[in-house]
Amino acid sequence: MTVRIVEVEAYGGVGEDPASHSHRGPTGRNTPMFGPPGTLYVYFTYGMHWCANVTCSPPGTASAVLLRAGQVVDGVEIARSRRGRSTDRDLARGPARLAQALGLDGAADGTPLLDGRGPAVLSAGAPVDPARVRSGPRVGVASASDVPWRFWIDGDPAVSIYRKHVPKRRTPA
DNA sequence: AGTTTGATCGTCT
């Protein structure tokens, strides 16, 4: 199947981005972030969701791009079979949804995206008019909400519209 | 239709 990415978020490296998993340096989970560019970094969160990132800087730098949303342009049936009932628009609308639609999970963590040897392949699609690319604060991130490192294609229906970071709300005693 | 809350577990302190 094929998905056209329409929304992403950038995450910096060690010490330069409090919101990044790599901020505190290498750990067991974020190891792939320190790998070569074009590496897939898939992490598990909230006890039930996978999110996919693409590393984009030389080894050791650990900056990456979170794939936040995409539009299923081919293989809708496959995506639907993985995601269950959902509108076409919602199949990959959101980080965890996108990962699920692509069938990415822990097994895909650390695999290459550019040489075709991994479960997924990243390739350049049709150019997008720069005027339609917008940027703003990242979603679901507690810190550094003033850094406009979220980018999306304006007007695209598959772009996720989500609330800001919600403080934890586990029923206190 | 809009808003709020519950689910669920790996990873880090």
Next chain:
DNA sequence: GACGATCAAACTC
């Protein structure tokens, strides 16, 4: 032991 780069379902208006 606590929290998290979220989603979906339930409830209220």
